[in-house]
Amino acid sequence: MRSSMLRVCSFIAIGAIIAAGTAWAAGTGGxxxxxxxxxxxxxxxxxxxxSLTSALGGTGTFDSKTNTYAYTTADIPSVIKKVSPSVVAIIGKPKDVGSADPRYALAHGTGVIIRADGWIVTNAHVVEDMTNLVVVTADGKKYDAERTHYDxxxxxxxxxxxxxxxxxxxxxxxxxxxxxxxxxxxxxTPVSFSLRNTATSGILSGMNRSISSAYKLLQTDAAINPGNSGGPLVNMKGEVIGINSLKFVEVGVDNLGxxxxxxxxxxxxxxxFKYGHVKRASxxxxxxxxxxxxxxxxTSDPLTVKTVQSASAQKLGIKNGDLLYKxxxxxxxxxxxLNELLKAYLPGQQVEVMLQMDGDLVTKKLTLVEG
Incomplete structure (x- = not known):
């Protein structure tokens, strides 16, 4: 948590689903x-x-005796029941406990199981300065844990x-x-480790936000409190659409996660999993x-070159003050x-760049480096 930003196949006739689909949309904001x-x-x-359950969530059952299909719309309790088993609480000791009693000088956060053999994704800031990691699963089992990757x-x-x-x-x-x-x-796991697997709801408030981050973020008004960091943001199909990371904390600011x-x-x-670290193209x-x-x-304003760091860029004659348009x-x-665009590339690949150099618009092939 940082400064003022806290980091937290059956077939059915189409006429039979119209009412159900409308009810789902009205009830969940879809x-x-x-x-x-x-x-x-x-x-x-x-x-x-x-196709219906995939698009809308919920569940359906076909009764061959009555030749009817019973569709149950997705609701918040069913989504929580579906996702909670894959959500874990993470607790450990901060590296610097100061004068605090070491028995109670603990930090905690949340994680999401993404592989059945024990791989859990969480926020880097949750485990950055944490030692003696312990993970508690939703069914109350406790495991010693190790931070293996960090970005x-x-x-x-x-x-x-x-x-x-x-x-x-x-x-x-x-x-x-x-x-x-x-x-x-x-x-x-907000505020206290004893409150693990706490659920809150709201709406998706915004997309493509750029807030103290290298990449775009989702915005929500669902309550995200200290300890929620690393936990899932879930849609009504029970899919994880995001990993909760931070919130604004300021007098007069509410529900801005x-x-x-x-x-x-x-x-x-x-x-x-493939490289052991993020091979980030730059x-x-x-x-x-x-x-x-x-x-x-x-704005459509270009980016201004402040320093030239790679040999590839230097060979192309790029210099301080040049303008990058595309x-x-x-x-x-x-x-x-730029960071979002470069997610599709690896270091060593070439990319076409359009710059203004010495007053002229030029297009050059630039070899990407690891950044």
Whole structure:
């Protein structure tokens, strides 16, 4: 937690689902229109039951005796029941306990099981200065734990426990199919370790936020308190759409929390498992945003080169004061936009950059370096 930001196949006729879909949309803040897999037989449109539950969440049961399909809409209690088994509490000792009684000088946070053999994702700041890690699962079992991977720019880390057949969370598919106004649920360990697996609900308040982070964040008004960091932000299908990371703490500010989107979580954890660390691609340049970009005004202003750090960039003649307009054909005006774009690349690959150099717009092929 940092400064003023706290870091926390059956088929059914389509007519049979219209009322259920409308009720779901009205009750949870979801959209009323969904593209569902369907087929047309003798002029009647039929929809896959699995397509319905996949799109809207909830559950369905077909009764062959009565030839009826009973669909139960997703609600907050069912989402919590589905996801909570994969949410863990993490506790440990801070490296610096000062004059505090070492028995009670403890720090804690939350994590999400992403692999059944004991791999847990959490925030980097949760385990950054923590020793003697212990993980407690939702069923009350206690495990000694080890921090195995750590990435400060994304604020993500992996923790490992010796266990098998653990219930895993389902990360939402990317790109995220979510929209502002959807109902979301946050699960975590707020304030006290005895309050583990506390659930709060709200809506997805905003997307693509750039708040003290290297990558875009999701914004929510679901209560995220100290200790919620590393826990999941979940949609009504029971999918983890984000890992709760931070919140604004200031007099007069309410319900302003932020989560790391599932696509960034997948990007970072895939690199952890494949390379042992995040092989983050960089242009090899230190860049500065315009005044408009810094204060959040929509702008097409370019980024200004402040220093040239890589040999590749130096060979291209890039120098301090040059202006960067596009990378891979896409306009970039903020550092976060650039970081998001570079998630698709690895160091050593080449990317086309458009710059203004000595008053002229030029396009060059730049070899990316690890940053």
């Amino acid at each position: 959209t009323g229109t969904h593209a569902l897999s369907a087929t047309k037989i003798n002029g009647e449109v039929y929809v896959k039951a699995s 400060e720019p994304s604020d993500l880390a992996l923790v490992k426990i010796k266990a098998t057949k653990l219930p895993i969370a389902k990360l939402a598919a990317t790109p995220l199919n979510v929209q502002v106004g959807e109902t979301v649920v946050a699960i975590g 932020f989560s790391i989107p599932a696509d960034t979580v997948q990007y970072v954890t895939n690199h952890f 242009l090899g340049l230190s860049l500065e945003e315009s005044w408009s970009a810094l204060i959040g005004i929509p 990378v891979a054909g896409k306009q970039v005006s903020t550092i976060v936009e």
